[in-house]
Amino acid sequence: MEELPAELMDVLVCPSCRTKFAWDYESNELACTSCRLTYPVRDGIPILLVDQARQD
Numbered sequence: 122m123e124e125l126p127a128e129l130m131d132v133l134v135c136p137s138c139r140t141k142f143a144w145d146y147e148s149n150e151l152a153c154t155s156c157r158l159t160y161p162v163r164d165g166i167p168i169l170l171v172d173q174a175r176q177d
């Protein structure tokens with residue numbers, strides 16, 4: 122899958138620590154560089170739920 126649009130990346134923050142995401146090009150997921158949680162993106166929709174995230 123492609124990276125999420127920049128407009129979306131600009132507004133999305135980690136629900137756990139409110140830090141903006143980095144795009145993980147290897148797994149195509151949203152990676153929080155602060156608390157190290159990685160959130161899945163399914164069909165272009167970020168799943169910003171802590172219980173769906175995995176710890177790096």
Ligand SMILES: [Zn+2]
Nearest residue numbers: 135138153156
């Ligand atoms: Zn975080």
